[in-house]
Amino acid sequence: MATEATGTDPTDYEGSKKRSRVRYSCTICREKKRKCNRGDPCDQCEKRGLASSCVIVPYLIRGGPGASSEHAALRHQTPQSAEMAALQAKLHRLTEELGQMRSREVEMSRNPISESSASSVSAKQPSSGTETPSLMGITEPTTAGPMVDRVRYVDAANWEAILDDITRLTTHFKTKKYVVCDAEEPEDMPASNAASKPTVPFLFSGAFPTANMTTLMALLPPKNITTRLIERFFEGKEPAWCMFHVPTFWKEFHEFWEDQSQFSLTWLALLFAMINHAAFFCLRADEAVPGDLGPATYVADTFRSHCARCLALDNYTTPGKYKVETMMLYFGSEYLRLADAQQSTAILMSIIVRLAMHSGMHRDPSHFKGMSVFEGEMRKRLWTIVTEIDVLIAFQFGLPSNVQSQYFDTGLPRNLHDRDFDEATVKLPPERPMTEAERTPVMYTIVKSRLVVVFSDIVSRMASRSSPDYGEVLRLDERLERAHEEIPPVLRDRSFTLSVEDTVDLIMQRLWIELMYLKARIVLHRRYFTLGRKDIRFAHSRFACINAATKILEIQFNVNEEYKPGGRLSRERWFVSSLSTHDFLLADMMLCLELSHLLRPEGHNTNGIHIDKEPLLSILQASRDIWKSNRKDSSEAVRAFKILSRMLSLSTGDHYESTPETVSSDGVLGTDMGMRPSYQLACSGCPHGRRVRVALS
Numbered sequence: 001m002a003t004e005a006t007g008t009d010p011t012d013y014e015g016s017k018k019r020s021r022v023r024y025s026c027t028i029c030r031e032k033k034r035k036c037n038r039g040d041p042c043d044q045c046e047k048r049g050l051a052s053s054c055v056i057v058p059y060l061i062r063g064g065p066g067a068s069s070e071h072a073a074l075r076h077q078t079p080q081s082a083e084m085a086a087l088q089a090k091l092h093r094l095t096e097e098l099g100q101m102r103s104r105e106v107e108m109s110r111n112p113i114s115e116s117s118a119s120s121v122s123a124k125q126p127s128s129g130t131e132t133p134s135l136m137g138i139t140e141p142t143t144a145g146p147m148v149d150r151v152r153y154v155d156a157a158n159w160e161a162i163l164d165d166i167t168r169l170t171t172h173f174k175t176k177k178y179v180v181c182d183a184e185e186p187e188d189m190p191a192s193n194a195a196s197k198p199t200v201p202f203l204f205s206g207a208f209p210t211a212n213m214t215t216l217m218a219l220l221p222p223k224n225i226t227t228r229l230i231e232r233f234f235e236g237k238e239p240a241w242c243m244f245h246v247p248t249f250w251k252e253f254h255e256f257w258e259d260q261s262q263f264s265l266t267w268l269a270l271l272f273a274m275i276n277h278a279a280f281f282c283l284r285a286d287e288a289v290p291g292d293l294g295p296a297t298y299v300a301d302t303f304r305s306h307c308a309r310c311l312a313l314d315n316y317t318t319p320g321k322y323k324v325e326t327m328m329l330y331f332g333s334e335y336l337r338l339a340d341a342q343q344s345t346a347i348l349m350s351i352i353v354r355l356a357m358h359s360g361m362h363r364d365p366s367h368f369k370g371m372s373v374f375e376g377e378m379r380k381r382l383w384t385i386v387t388e389i390d391v392l393i394a395f396q397f398g399l400p401s402n403v404q405s406q407y408f409d410t411g412l413p414r415n416l417h418d419r420d421f422d423e424a425t426v427k428l429p430p431e432r433p434m435t436e437a438e439r440t441p442v443m444y445t446i447v448k449s450r451l452v453v454v455f456s457d458i459v460s461r462m463a464s465r466s467s468p469d470y471g472e473v474l475r476l477d478e479r480l481e482r483a484h485e486e487i488p489p490v491l492r493d494r495s496f497t498l499s500v501e502d503t504v505d506l507i508m509q510r511l512w513i514e515l516m517y518l519k520a521r522i523v524l525h526r527r528y529f530t531l532g533r534k535d536i537r538f539a540h541s542r543f544a545c546i547n548a549a550t551k552i553l554e555i556q557f558n559v560n561e562e563y564k565p566g567g568r569l570s571r572e573r574w575f576v577s578s579l580s581t582h583d584f585l586l587a588d589m590m591l592c593l594e595l596s597h598l599l600r601p602e603g604h605n606t607n608g609i610h611i612d613k614e615p616l617l618s619i620l621q622a623s624r625d626i627w628k629s630n631r632k633d634s635s636e637a638v639r640a641f642k643i644l645s646r647m648l649s650l651s652t653g654d655h656y657e658s659t660p661e662t663v664s665s666d667g668v669l670g671t672d673m674g675m676r677p678s679y680q681l682a683c684s685g686c687p688h689g690r691r692v693r694v695a696l697s
Contacts, residue, residue, distance in 0.1 A: 028044070229279075265311075381413045499568075594611070
């Protein structure tokens with residue numbers, strides 16, 4: 001009765017009586033149940049180095065006669081609003097700390113630099129020949145990358161990390177309509193992946209039922225059909241196939257059909273993996289699989305599972321003949337089956353690298369007495385391929401590679417045809433010159449490896465805990481340019497119009513090598529890109545990034561044109577994979593980053609050096625149109641399409657629709673697919689008064 005008269009809930013009374021005084025403690029001390037002195041920051045957080053995360057949120061005191069107005073307002077707050085208040089308090093504190101840091105930097109920049117504190121660097125600026133600029137008084141770029149979706153780390157050079165910078169720079173332009181962000185909305189999933197979510201590799205799916213060679217042998221097609229499928233496998237002309245000595249393989253293949261008892265389950269897994277890739281080649285060329293085994297997708301999935309089963313039953317974690325080769329083919333089957341690469345494939349690649357090292361492939365064959373020259377040469381080929389793919393896959397997922405150059409001494413293989421040596425060879429012949437018109441199966445691997453070694457050192461140095469000085473960046477730049485200049489004429493980049501008489505695989509090898517070089521330039525100079533806008537001493541890095549990004553997007557445009565009916569790539573989809581998609585995304589984000597700087601009030605204050613905005617918009621518009629046409633196959637294409645749509649909306653003030661269902665025609669530029677933008681940007685006020693040519697015609 002008394003309760004009804006006063007309108008007071010007994011639980012409210014008990015709660016207010018229990019908390020008769022206002023108590024505060026920071027969120028960390030409350031969670032860890034530590035005694036908090038309620039400081040700002042508190043002593044517990046300060047001595048543990050958590051001062052920046054110390055946030056004090058008051059208890060939500062229930063209303064009563066003595067409640068203050070502050071707590072009377074707080075009692076109506078939801079848990080979400082309380083959390084928002086905590087985040088705002090933390091943001092305010094971080095902003096104050098950042099302002100204090102900037103004040104100290106300004107004070108440092110005003111003071112003269114003593115000789116003892118300034119590091120002397122002997123490297124020269126390529127464009128001006130002056131001494132390497134010192135970074136004293138300038139905030140060094142961070143070496144750490146962001147956490148994506150709060151659970152996944154990516155390196156600072158990854159395209160998703162660059163997207164973070166773009167979002168930060170365009171924050172004050174945000175409206176409800178145009179927001180440059182990376183929110184994962186339901187429509188981000190491509191239509192082809194909506195029905196079935198990507199699964200883990202078969203090899204990681206669990207225990208496989210035991211079986212003997214006879215049982216598993218029954219899963220192979222008849223010999224004549226298997227022979228045709230293996231022939232189709234080698235017709236694919238993938239550069240990695242140089243890890244097989246083709247004459248020796250066919251010799252062992254025929255011996256296998258005569259007596260299976262001399263072969264392991266890994267050999268059978270190798271055949272299953274080759275059939276899987278043969279079906280994949282038929283799929284992308286729109287051909288029927290030999291032997292009427294069924295649709296190409298069904299054949300590929302079936303024999304991929306057979307391969308995984310044999311590898312598991314033969315304990316793929318222990319060294320053995322053909323195990324690394326088979327694991328590499330299995331990795332390829334898992335990596336290529338989806339337009340978007342899965343993180344599980346990067347873990348699979350880590351296992352392959354460890355297996356190769358357990359097999360001793362990271363040490364040069366000259367260390368092992370009794371090893372034939374044939375085996376030693378094939379091990380060199382295989383190790384080169386493993387390290388190349390490991391570096392590229394690790395970078396794609398924003399992580400360091402599994403093996404660093406200082407941990408192996410295996411030399412590059414010789415530039416030889418398979419017919420130049422065999423198992424009976426006692427001494428290898430001299431390698432063929434790179435200038436020969438006829439390419440060897442290993443030439444591309446050797447040339448690309450020289451670039452990959454430099455790229456690996458670049459990624460390793462850029463991802464290290466300490467930021468490299470500019471002299472080191474320029475030394476790596478010289479190494480990269482030297483490796484690029486050593487590319488033999490047959491593999492140097494040239495346009496499709498100048499490659500009319502060349503085979504498709506040769507054209508694509510040239511593009512892959514050029515993309516490797518351009519990507520390395522962006523990663524190398526990315527850290528000094530923003531400084532290049534503020535200080536002319538670092539302008540070389542800014543121009544290097546824009547140059548490389550523009551050239552990559554020109555390659556994207558040219559390849560897309562050749563995919564159309566009648567184009568050189570209309571029947572052979574050689575190029576599109578999640579790896580090349582990542583390269584295009586990286587280039588898009590670099591140009592968006594330049595554009596986001598131009599949008600800011602101080603964006604044109606670049607020491608008198610200015611790059612026109614309109615050509616940038618035209619290039620990004622063309623790239624957006626390409627992502628729009630591919631968005632049904634790849635969630636990354638959807639993300640790229642949305643980001644570019646919103647960036648163009650901010651830049652032009654016009655509405656670029658980013659919803660997949662409503663993208664018929666929009667934007668003031670309205671570039672139709674096939675209309676070639678200008679891939680040459682004009683620069684005013686550049687060093688030596690020259691124009692910066694950012695792409696080849």
